[in-house]
Amino acid sequence: MSTLLALARIRAARQGRAEPLRQVRHYHLVDEPLVLVTAAMAGEAAAPLACMVGTDRHRPVLLTVSQPRNRDQQQAFYAQLAAVVLPYIRRRENALQQLPTHTGKAARQRCADAPQLIVANRATVEHLRLVGRSLRFQGSREPGTTQAPVALLGRWLTFFTEQADYPGSCLLLPMTRQLAAHWASGQSALEDESLAALLAWIEPPSGLSGAEAALRTENPVEFPPAGPATDPTFDLVELEPRMRAHRHALAAGDHTSANRSAAKLERALDAQLRPTWNQLWSALALLRAIPPAARCARRWDDDRDQFTRHSLHLMHGGPPQPVHDHPVEAARRLAALERASHMFEDEQALDDPFVLAERRAAGAAFAGIVISREPDRQARSPKGRRVLRPRFTVRTDDPPPLTRDQDLLNPHRPRATARIHQITHEQSGTHLIIMEITSGMGTPSRPAADAVPELGERVCYTASPSQWAQPEFPSRDQTPWTHSHPVPPAPARDLDPHDADPA
Numbered sequence: 001m002s003t004l005l006a007l008a009r010i011r012a013a014r015q016g017r018a019e020p021l022r023q024v025r026h027y028h029l030v031d032e033p034l035v036l037v038t039a040a041m042a043g044e045a046a047a048p049l050a051c052m053v054g055t056d057r058h059r060p061v062l063l064t065v066s067q068p069r070n071r072d073q074q075q076a077f078y079a080q081l082a083a084v085v086l087p088y089i090r091r092r093e094n095a096l097q098q099l100p101t102h103t104g105k106a107a108r109q110r111c112a113d114a115p116q117l118i119v120a121n122r123a124t125v126e127h128l129r130l131v132g133r134s135l136r137f138q139g140s141r142e143p144g145t146t147q148a149p150v151a152l153l154g155r156w157l158t159f160f161t162e163q164a165d166y167p168g169s170c171l172l173l174p175m176t177r178q179l180a181a182h183w184a185s186g187q188s189a190l191e192d193e194s195l196a197a198l199l200a201w202i203e204p205p206s207g208l209s210g211a212e213a214a215l216r217t218e219n220p221v222e223f224p225p226a227g228p229a230t231d232p233t234f235d236l237v238e239l240e241p242r243m244r245a246h247r248h249a250l251a252a253g254d255h256t257s258a259n260r261s262a263a264k265l266e267r268a269l270d271a272q273l274r275p276t277w278n279q280l281w282s283a284l285a286l287l288r289a290i291p292p293a294a295r296c297a298r299r300w301d302d303d304r305d306q307f308t309r310h311s312l313h314l315m316h317g318g319p320p321q322p323v324h325d326h327p328v329e330a331a332r333r334l335a336a337l338e339r340a341s342h343m344f345e346d347e348q349a350l351d352d353p354f355v356l357a358e359r360r361a362a363g364a365a366f367a368g369i370v371i372s373r374e375p376d377r378q379a380r381s382p383k384g385r386r387v388l389r390p391r392f393t394v395r396t397d398d399p400p401p402l403t404r405d406q407d408l409l410n411p412h413r414p415r416a417t418a419r420i421h422q423i424t425h426e427q428s429g430t431h432l433i434i435m436e437i438t439s440g441m442g443t444p445s446r447p448a449a450d451a452v453p454e455l456g457e458r459v460c461y462t463a464s465p466s467q468w469a470q471p472e473f474p475s476r477d478q479t480p481w482t483h484s485h486p487v488p489p490a491p492a493r494d495l496d497p498h499d500a501d502p503a
Contacts, residue, residue, distance in 0.1 A: 003183060004358045013186030017211030018201040022182045023354050025265050025290035026344075028170045028300040033116040035060075035280050036125055037273045039069040040228040041068035042235055046127075046134045048077045049230070049239075050269040053084050057281040062273070064266045066246045075150060078135060082153040089115050089156060093311045101319055114171060114300075118284065120195050120226035120276055121176045125164050127228040128172075132157030136320040152314070158321050159310050166337060168299045168344035171307065175283045182290060186210055195279050196223040202286060226276040238268045293351035295465075297346075332473050337472055346465040350411045355461060360398055365462035368396030368433070375452040380443055388444050390437045390452045391421065394459060400431050407438070407464035416440035416451040417464055435461070 008019040032055045041047035047068040054060040061084055065077045065495060095112040135154025163173040180192045185201035191214075192198050200213035208216075217223040220231040230239065242265040250260035325333060349365060350354040359365035374390040381387045404420040417439040424432040442448035453459050 002358050003361050008184035009186060012184050012201065012210065014213060016186070016197075017204060018183040018185045020182065020209060021184050021354060022290070022348075024170070024293040024295045024296075025182065025287055026296060026348050026351065027173060027178055027181075027287070028116075028292065028296050028303070029284065029288055030113065030116045033118045033284070035118045035277065035284075036124070036128075037120060037226070037276045037280065038127055038228045039230050039273060040127055041267065042232070044068060046130050049132075051077075051081060052125070052270075052273040053081065055088065057278075060130050060277055062270055064262075064269050066262045066265060067243065068356075071404065078131075078150045078153060082149040084154065085153060086149060109308070110301075111304050111308045111311065114304045116170060117172045118280055119172065119174050120280060121193050121364050122174045123193070124216060124226075124228055125161055125172060125174050128157050129161035132161060133160075133323070151320070155314065155320050162321070163306060164430065166340045168340060168347070169303055169304050169306075170300060175280055178287060179283055182287070185214075187214060195226045195276065196282070199279055200424050203282075222275075224272045224275055226279070227273070230272060233469060234268075234272060239265070242268060250316060257372070283474040289308045293348070295347040295351055295399070299347075328473055335471050335473075341489065342463075343465040346463045346491060350414065350465070351408060356411065356462060359462055360460070364401065365460060366394075366396050366398035366400055366433070367458065367460035368394040368398070370453045370455055370457045370459060371395050371432075373452055373455060386439050386444060388437075388447055390441050390447075390489075392435055392452055394433045394435060394461075396431050396433060397429070398431075400433055407466065408435075409464040410453070410459050410461055412459075413440075413450060413453070416448065416464070418461065 005021070008021060012019040034053065034055055035057075037052040039049040039051070041049050048063075048065050049068050050062065050064045052060045052062050063077055063080050063084075065073050067073050092111055092113050092115050095110040096109045099108050099110055101107045119128070125231045132154045135150055136158055138148060138151040138154065160172040163169045164174070176193050176195050176198055179198050179202065180189070180194075183198075183202050185192055185198055187197065187201065192471075194214075194217065196217035197214040200217050201210035204210045204213040220233060224234065225231055242261055246258055246261040246265060249255070249261055349359050350356075356365055360367060371393050373390070375390045375392075377389055377391050378386050379389040400420065400423050403424075407419060409417060416437050418435045418437050420433055421436045422434040426432060437451055440448060441451040
């Protein structure tokens with residue numbers, strides 16, 4: 001926890017209301033997201049109990065299972081869920097846009113939009129990950145055969161949950177993480193995983209403080225859990241008796257009683273999921289009220305690229321995601337996660353003054369006044385050509401960054417990349433930092449007019465996202481056996497007498 005985040009939590013606890021942490025919204029929100037509220041059977045890894053899903057707040061689709069341990073009912077439930085989710089995805093697959101041709105790159109198409117799944121919390125993401133793993137290997141694996149809807153649903157759920165691991169990705173959004181990223185409550189990070197409690201801190205009812213409103217949400221009757229786990233009292237008092245009555249009615253052949261008990265069970269589950277369903281739509285309205293960040297659109301373009309690649313992979317009959325990644329794929333995925341994390345942090349700082357202030361407090365950025373400048377300074381490149389290399393000096397009270405080989409950007413001059421050339425410590429405790437423009441400054445004959453800050457201008461510099469390049473990894477054929485899967489031993493053979501050791 002950073003110093004400013006701790007201070008914001010203290011302020012929230014003192015004033016009785018959540019404190020804003022961001023000035024802009026760093027996650028893209030589509031016009032028609034697919035909202036899911038799930039409930040699973042207690043004690044069963046992937047046994048579905050109920051799901052409320054849809055794109056319209058006033059017309060959700062409720063799916064329930066009367067006997068979650070029954071495999072046939074499980075398959076019927078997931079088939080019904082696939083009938084809702086897959087058409088929503090397919091509508092985005094069918095709308096394509098032609099991207100302009102770049103130098104050295106062929107023209108390609110990308111989906112004009114991508115699906116976006118909204119869930120309550122990270123526990124629901126892990127539940128969907130488990131469901132996707134249990135479903136994606138079902139059906140025929142023969143190439144060229146049509147994928148069963150349930151298996152296709154599993155592959156898409158696996159895709160969405162994998163993308164949710166990447167910072168800045170917006171294809172699957174757990175709402176508690178979004179709200180906690182934009183508001184600081186007066187409770188712990190663990191308590192922020194309660195959607196109802198977090199909303200109570202952000203918008204407490206009239207006459208109540210955030211702490212008092214959050215305390216009310218601990219009543220599981222008025223505020224049921226957001227899932228996928230259900231309240232133990234509900235399981236004992238309502239769920240188990242209704243499931244038992246339905247099971248006994250089926251065993252006795254009394255279909256009228258079975259239908260009646262199934263209807264009662266459905267109403268009870270609707271009452272459990274409906275509050276979370278309404279809370280998710282209220283949370284979406286809160287996030288939409290925050291203006292989007294400038295680089296939010298670029299990250300959504302990356303999400304659409306990922307969605308298009310996976311869609312083409314499925315269309316061409318590609319295999320399902322493996323249970324365990326190949327070592328090269330695992331290394332590539334880890335590098336991509338690290339790169340996404342660095343880029344998202346840097347882009348947030350360039351888009352949001354609140355994040356930039358947090359970086360200054362942590363020593364990852366600095367601000368100061370320009371006291372001198374050399375906009376026409378030139379130097380020789382390694383090839384002997386004269387190139388423009390402007391320099392300017394900043395006086396700052398902030399501690400300068402320790403690394404000098406890092407590309408830095410000013411949020412107000414995002415095209416000019418700079419690096420620290422020299423740091424001088426003054427007796428008054430301030431620092432003089434000589435900065436050199438390394439890109440975006442133009443040429444000696446055509447210098448960029450706005451690349452070098454003016455005298456007396458207050459500037460702030462933080463890390464540039466563009467410096468985080470994707471490392472190159474060898475193909476599977478070029479991977480040494482020491483970094484690949486174990487090679488099976490060669491079959492034993494009889495020793496040829498001519499190959500025997502003469503000793």
